Amino acid sequence: MKVLVCGGAGYIGSHMVRHLVGDGVSTVVFDNLSTGHRESVGDTAFVRGDLLDATQLRDLFSQHRFDAVMHFCARSLVGESVQQPYAYYENNVAGTLNLLQAMRDASVGKLVFSSTAAVFGHPESELIDESHPTRPINPYGASKRMVETILEDAARAYGLRSVALRYFNAAGASPQGDIGESHSPETHLIPNMLRAANGDAPSLKVFGNDYSTPDGTCVRDYVHVDDLADAHSRALDFMASNEGAHAFNLGNGAGFSVMQMIHAAGEVAKQPIPFEIAPRRAGDPDRLVASSGKARRELGWQPRYTDIADIIDTAWRWHRNPRY
Ligand SMILES: NC(=O)c1ccc[n+]([C@@H]2O[C@H](COP(=O)([O-])OP(=O)(O)OC[C@H]3O[C@@H](n4cnc5c(N)ncnc54)[C@H](O)[C@@H]3O)[C@@H](O)[C@H]2O)c1
């Protein structure tokens, strides 16, 4: 089994690479290092390249015989996507089309795609399952939904087998503490809390405390990166016996408010997280919590990290001593 991991030098992708290598799967990483880190994949085979360069992709597929592709590449900042929609559609949609065409030319017929809770837009129910309408409210979410549609069409036209995994909030890091989340600028809550705890960043800005949630701050569903990696491996197995394009929501099914997260992180770091209340951030829905019953039933997926303190603790191991 040989797997191409596009975007494997990024936060989630690097945890996937470690998971595949641990399972003895031959792995090649393709990444332009726009937001990723070469150090995060150690001595795994690495090709620096860009999905927007069709020639590089053709060369890659001519040099290797891949059984499947995992595709983590994206621009993924919601606010930036509103400001720069062309850049988002170009990288996330046109880049993915280049990849799909190269796969087709090389007769590679299986893809696991990183989708997102942002395909749903404003939540219409407490728990979001796969029957929830997909009405994205920003270009980032729209770009991911477009790719899901392309995958549905590709299944019908070319027989491509695919699984779109819609992560809610990816969180935590390898418990070994040697790979983790490192973005610049960092926009995600857990790294920003832990950098404030470390003194690496000023106090955490809490974006709005007037949402219609119990304490007024936004509620999210945090799911550990190693559990996401496990779901990808299960998706590979699933495609061996299932044709077509499939989508699964991945979360723990438990919501935590920003204030609850600050409290939990303070307990893990054994010091209070300095914070201040700031204006709302554009595009943040009140509450996003997954129903992952379909992934449990059809993929046999069972997250191992269900305690928010354990999830934050793995991130804290990284943030105390980040390597990149
Ligand atoms: N982090 C989350 O909470 C979250 C939630 C839902 C979905 N996702 C999705 O999961 C995926 C991974 O997210 P992440 O947080 O690890 O992001 P990341 O930015 O850390 O990783 C993305 C990787 O893709 C690479 N890349 C981007 N465009 C590329 C291109 N054109 N060619 C080659 N390489 C390219 C980057 O250099 C980076 O290494 C993304 O598709 C993202 O939209 C993330």
Ligand SMILES: O=c1ccn([C@@H]2O[C@H](COP(=O)(O)OP(=O)(O)O[C@H]3O[C@H](CO)[C@H](O)[C@H](O)[C@H]3O)[C@@H](O)[C@H]2O)c(=O)[nH]1
């Ligand atoms: O410094 C910060 C950072 C975040 N937040 C708040 O913390 C919550 C979580 O924010 P994150 O930025 O960590 O995560 P998001 O829920 O905005 O985004 C995640 O889910 C999205 C789907 O809605 C996308 O998929 C995106 O890629 C993924 O990171 C939000 O209410 C946000 O307003 C703060 O208060 N202060």
